[in-house]
Amino acid sequence: MCSVGDENFETEEEKCMPAGGKITLANTKCNKCRENDPIVVLRSKDAYCEACFLAGATHKFKALLGKHKLIRPNDKVLIHHQIGHPSTALLHFLRCGLDLTTHKKLRFDVIFVYVEDNSQFTVDYRKEVLKKIENEIKLFKFVIKFVSFNDYIVNNNKLGDIVDNPDNLTLNEDDKININNIFVSKLNKTNKNDILHIKKRNLLIEIAKNLNCKFILTPEISSDIASQLLGEISLGRGSHVPIDTGFCDDRNQDVKILRPLRLFDMKELAFYNKLNSLDPISIKQTEINPYSSVQDLMKKFVNDLQVNYPATVTTIMKTGDKLAINDNGKQKCQLCMGPILNSNEELSSAESTSFSHWVSTQKPDNSKEKSRQEKYDSILKHYKVSENNNYCYSCKKIEGSIKS
Amino acid sequence: MSNLEITIEFGGGAELLFDNKKAHNVSLPIKNKQWIIGDLLLWIKENLLKDRPELFLQDDSVRPGILVLVNDADWELMDTVNYVIQPKDKILFISTLHGG
Ligand SMILES: [Zn+2]
Ligand SMILES: [Zn+2]
Numbered sequence: 001m002c003s004v005g006d007e008n009f010e011t012e013e014e015k016c017m018p019a020g021g022k023i024t025l026a027n028t029k030c031n032k033c034r035e036n037d038p039i040v041v042l043r044s045k046d047a048y049c050e051a052c053f054l055a056g057a058t059h060k061f062k063a064l065l066g067k068h069k070l071i072r073p074n075d076k077v078l079i080h081h082q083i084g085h086p087s088t089a090l091l092h093f094l095r096c097g098l099d100l101t102t103h104k105k106l107r108f109d110v111i112f113v114y115v116e117d118n119s120q121f122t123v124d125y126r127k128e129v130l131k132k133i134e135n136e137i138k139l140f141k142f143v144i145k146f147v148s149f150n151d152y153i154v155n156n157n158k159l160g161d162i163v164d165n166p167d168n169l170t171l172n173e174d175d176k177i178n179i180n181n182i183f184v185s186k187l188n189k190t191n192k193n194d195i196l197h198i199k200k201r202n203l204l205i206e207i208a209k210n211l212n213c214k215f216i217l218t219p220e221i222s223s224d225i226a227s228q229l230l231g232e233i234s235l236g237r238g239s240h241v242p243i244d245t246g247f248c249d250d251r252n253q254d255v256k257i258l259r260p261l262r263l264f265d266m267k268e269l270a271f272y273n274k275l276n277s278l279d280p281i282s283i284k285q286t287e288i289n290p291y292s293s294v295q296d297l298m299k300k301f302v303n304d305l306q307v308n309y310p311a312t313v314t315t316i317m318k319t320g321d322k323l324a325i326n327d328n329g330k331q332k333c334q335l336c337m338g339p340i341l342n343s344n345e346e347l348s349s350a351e352s353t354s355f356s357h358w359v360s361t362q363k364p365d366n367s368k369e370k371s372r373q374e375k376y377d378s379i380l381k382h383y384k385v386s387e388n389n390n391y392c393y394s395c396k397k398i399e400g401s402i403k404s
Numbered sequence: 405m406s407n408l409e410i411t412i413e414f415g416g417g418a419e420l421l422f423d424n425k426k427a428h429n430v431s432l433p434i435k436n437k438q439w440i441i442g443d444l445l446l447w448i449k450e451n452l453l454k455d456r457p458e459l460f461l462q463d464d465s466v467r468p469g470i471l472v473l474v475n476d477a478d479w480e481l482m483d484t485v486n487y488v489i490q491p492k493d494k495i496l497f498i499s500t501l502h503g504g
Binding site: 028038039040041044047084085266267270271273274279280282283284285303304306307 | 498
């Protein structure tokens with residue numbers, strides 16, 4: 001770690017993440033204008049008045065989109081709509097940006113999609129939720145399409161109907177069972193989550209292609225990114241961290257996924273909505289056992305730590321943002337579509353494990369003519385040929401879990 | 405002495421825990437000590453919260469992920485649970501704990 005040798009410059013306390021301090025209205029003015037009374041405290045330390053807070057949020061949204069200069073005027077952009085404060089705030093950011101008459105106006109076309117994946121609820125409740133979503137989007141005068149995630153999964157990853165009217169979506173009481181049936185029995189929840197996450201991303205790309213969109217905006221916020229990042233590393237997807245959690249996921253040549261809210265936290269967006277008199281759709285909460293999967297555990301870990309250490313999420317993200325793909329692999333994984341890292345002369349630790357497993361199943365080469373090095377080289381060559389190279393390291397372990 | 409009249413509001417899905425009703429006008433009985441939000445949370449638990457208090461409360465405060473605003477300002481500016489409630493205060497609880 002780079003902290004070695006820095007001890008002289010840090011006290012014991014500074015080395016750790018600072019815990020949240022206390023601020024009171026009596027002794028604080030807005031951090032930005034130093035004039036008005038603050039109405040919100042971010043990251044337990046920065047207090048802002050309403051005007052500065054709203055201006056700051058809008059600026060942050062535009063700056064991130066603008067900095068990367070990826071979207072060009074008149075490009076078609078697909079927005080992955082979900083339920084919650086982030087998506088509702090995104091609706092408002094986009095509506096305001098598109099309606100501007102100044103040079104700061106957003107100049108692309110947007111279309112929304114809701115991927116229905118609420119099979120934990122009854123069909124009646126799911127219909128009710130879809131109606132509410134349709135109304136929320138109408139309020140902002142946007143167009144939304146609906147797609148069934150269950151259909152896509154059950155029909156072997158074939159893009160089904162993209163419908164305008166949510167009534168035309170086929171919902172069945174046993175969708176949840178049907179989804180589970182695609183997996184080999186006894187597959188753990190971590191791997192199921194991993195596969196469904198990948199499939200949802202693949203589906204979004206299919207939808208974007210079908211609707212001629214070059215970009216997809218998704219509503220993940222900073223804590224989503226932080227827990228995703230830790231999850232990726234635990235699942236052996238470390239090499240895909242930049243595309244899975246960075247601003248731009250460019251693993252697909254035609255469609256790029258952008259995460260315009262990745263620097264916002266939930267409180268910021270909830271306040272943004274409140275100040276703009278927006279209340280997102282309410283949906284029943286489903287109790288999730290945080291210990292049932294790696295992904296759920298990472299969410300709990302990040303959120304619990306964040307309560308007392310408000311720098312948790314930014315610390316994780318800043319570390320993650322330093323990671324870059326060593327993109328020497330031209331080949332793409334058949335499941336997650338991420339690059340497969342080409343192995344160099346030396347075996348990676350994952351390959352070494354698999355190599356020693358493989359080599360112990362081979363007949364020994366007892367010939368006297370070859371040196372030990374030659375024997376090694378020849379067995380290594382055989383190993384490389386025998387290796388299945390259609391999947392990345394992490395997908396190799398799960399691709400067999402889906403019934404074909 | 406009259407009771408302490410305030411408005412309690414729920415948003416962002418928190419209202420689902422309170423009969424789907426977003427605004428509640430409540431009258432808090434006068435007691436020998438001042439009402440602070442910490443007391444109000446216990447009062448809500450006993451008088452308004454029908455079931456599953458763990459979705460709203462945790463330890464002596466609200467569950468992380470529920471924001472509290474006093475008269476439209478962040479309660480972190482007002483010493484959170486220790487804020488002394490004034491007549492006609494509007495106390496808003498916004499949930500950020502969404503599914504789907
Ligand atoms: Zn200000
Ligand atoms: Zn893969």
